[in-house]
Amino acid sequence: MSISPKKLYQFLLIACFAGYSWLLYSLFNQQADSSTIEVCLIKRATNVPCPSCGTTRSVLSLINGDPLQSLYTNPFGILIAGFMLIIPIWILIDYVKNEKTLLNYYTRTINLLNKPFIAIPMMILVLLNWIWNITKGL
Amino acid sequence: MDAHKVDMFVMANGKYFESHVVPNIRDTLLEMDDSNWAAIQTLQFKDPTICLVISLIGGSLGIDRFFIGDTGLGIAKLLTCGGLGIWGIVDWFLIMAATREKNVEKLEQAL
Numbered sequence: 001m002s003i004s005p006k007k008l009y010q011f012l013l014i015a016c017f018a019g020y021s022w023l024l025y026s027l028f029n030q031q032a033d034s035s036t037i038e039v040c041l042i043k044r045a046t047n048v049p050c051p052s053c054g055t056t057r058s059v060l061s062l063i064n065g066d067p068l069q070s071l072y073t074n075p076f077g078i079l080i081a082g083f084m085l086i087i088p089i090w091i092l093i094d095y096v097k098n099e100k101t102l103l104n105y106y107t108r109t110i111n112l113l114n115k116p117f118i119a120i121p122m123m124i125l126v127l128l129n130w131i132w133n134i135t136k137g138l
Numbered sequence: 139m140d141a142h143k144v145d146m147f148v149m150a151n152g153k154y155f156e157s158h159v160v161p162n163i164r165d166t167l168l169e170m171d172d173s174n175w176a177a178i179q180t181l182q183f184k185d186p187t188i189c190l191v192i193s194l195i196g197g198s199l200g201i202d203r204f205f206i207g208d209t210g211l212g213i214a215k216l217l218t219c220g221g222l223g224i225w226g227i228v229d230w231f232l233i234m235a236a237t238r239e240k241n242v243e244k245l246e247q248a249l
Contacts, residue, residue, distance in 0.1 A: 003210070015214060015221075022222060039222045041198045050198060052219045076217055110209045126216065 005103045009094075012087050012102075019084050026056050027063070051130040052076050054138040074138070075129065139170050147178065154183040154241045163242075166249060174249070181248055183241045186234040193233040198226040202233050206240045 042050040058077020062070040070077050090102050112118055144167040152160050167178070184206055193202035198220030203212035220226030229236075 015218075018222070019218075039224075040219045041223045041226055042219075050219055052217050055217070055219070080217055106210065113209055113213075 003103075003107075005100050008103055008106060009091055013091060016084055016088050019080070022056070023059060023063075023084075026060060049130075049133045049138040051126050051133060053133055054136075055080055057138075072136075074133065139167055139172055139175060141168060143175060144168050151183060154185070154238060155245070156235065156238045156242065159242055163245065170249065177248055178245070181244065183244065184237050186237040189233050189237040190230070193226075193230055197229055197233075198223065202229060206233075206237050208236070208240075 040050055040053050042048065043053055052074065054074035055077045058070045058073040058075075059081050061067075061073060062077060062081050067078070087102075094100065094102050113122065144164055147167065148160060148164050155163060189202055189206060192205055196202065198215070200212035200215030200220070203209075203215055215221060215225060215229075218225070221228075
């Protein structure tokens with residue numbers, strides 16, 4: 001798998017920016033009224049939540065200082081909050097030091113995740129989370 | 139390599155690559171040694187149409203990206219509900235070109 005460092009860093013920065021914009025929008029919308037627009041295509045089409053439904057609510061409860069509620073809503077939220085906090089700082093450090101530690105780490109992680117003995121348990125975890133999401137009725 | 143063999147390969151597999159790289163692929167193959175023929179012939183390419191079908195059905199879970207070997211983007215798509223639904227729709231239009239690009243990368247690695 002080959003990806004140029006510039007492309008990866010650009011993608012990650014845009015993704016983080018989009019994430020923060022969405023979070024800001026949800027935060028203001030949450031204060032105005034409790035209903036936020038549903039963007040998930042699967043939920044709109046089938047009324048069944050997808051594996052990552054509730055991530056925004058999870059991050060919002062994390063911001064409101066309720067990590068247990070966040071974990072209960074969707075554990076992916078904590079994962080994404082971690083990514084959104086760490087990645088911009090990591091890119092900044094890489095940029096200042098003129099290194100490619102994030103790219104190296106990314107390539108190593110992806111190579112590891114492509115191995116069946118890691119990939120299959122991960123898939124099972126995502127599926128379990130999906131089943132949990134459906135039973136919770138997110 | 140024999141022009142007949144190369145033309146056969148291009149005819150059978152041309153649809154898996156971007157049209158503008160096909161002449162380059164043909165030239166490279168013509169200059170190559172005959173001993174590589176077996177390895178190239180056994181390469182399996184991903185069909186762009188199948189990828190489009192997967193993208194339409196499981197795009198917002200990132201399955202299309204996992205299928206073509208973009209594990210990183212697949213995870214990003216899965217965790218964000220298909221990029222808040224927008225990326226999922228954008229990928230309906232990008233996935234065929236992305237698949238062809240991946241196929242070219244695969245062929246280049248084998249050459």
